[in-house]
Amino acid sequence: MPARAGRPSAAAALDEVRRVYRDLDARPVERHCELRTQCCHFKLTGKTPHLTRGEALLAARALKATGRKSLPSRPNGACPLLDPQNSRCLIYEDRPFGCRTHFCAAAGGPYARREVIDLIRRLEEIDEQLGGDGPRTLPAAISSEL
Numbered sequence: 001m002p003a004r005a006g007r008p009s010a011a012a013a014l015d016e017v018r019r020v021y022r023d024l025d026a027r028p029v030e031r032h033c034e035l036r037t038q039c040c041h042f043k044l045t046g047k048t049p050h051l052t053r054g055e056a057l058l059a060a061r062a063l064k065a066t067g068r069k070s071l072p073s074r075p076n077g078a079c080p081l082l083d084p085q086n087s088r089c090l091i092y093e094d095r096p097f098g099c100r101t102h103f104c105a106a107a108g109g110p111y112a113r114r115e116v117i118d119l120i121r122r123l124e125e126i127d128e129q130l131g132g133d134g135p136r137t138l139p140a141a142i143s144s145e146l
């Protein structure tokens with residue numbers, strides 16, 4: 001995406017999204033993910049993560065880096081980024097904010113919104129700067145950046 005006056009370059013936006021993720025990691029919120037990947041099965045949980053544009057851009061770049069040009073299809077209702085061969089996230093290092101804050105009960109449960117509201121606001125600001133129109137479901141958000 002070309003840089004325009006008042007709008008950050010894609011690289012600057014991605015850097016800022018990564019900073020938000022790093023700041024989240026630095027929070028003293030204790031969770032113990034056991035990689036059960038239940039939270040990655042949208043059909044089971046009834047919940048699909050919503051991504052702001054910066055998150056979607058980062059996730060799309062990470063997916064392209066795996067050599068894929070489109071979102072894999074998962075007829076079982078799992079996240080398209082969940083690898084059925086090994087039950088691992090294809091873009092784990094660049095997974096969206098919702099995947100970093102929504103934990104299953106066994107892992108300690110999801111973060112309270114108030115614990116991370118400042119970081120959500122920063123992602124919303126990046127979304128606005130990139131000309132996004134607010135959070136979209138993971139498949140729609142990432143597909144539109146591929």
Ligand code: SF4
Pocket residue numbers: 039040041049079080081082083088089090091092095096099
């Ligand atoms: S992006 Fe990765 S961590 Fe998030 S739901 Fe999909 S497979 Fe799970």
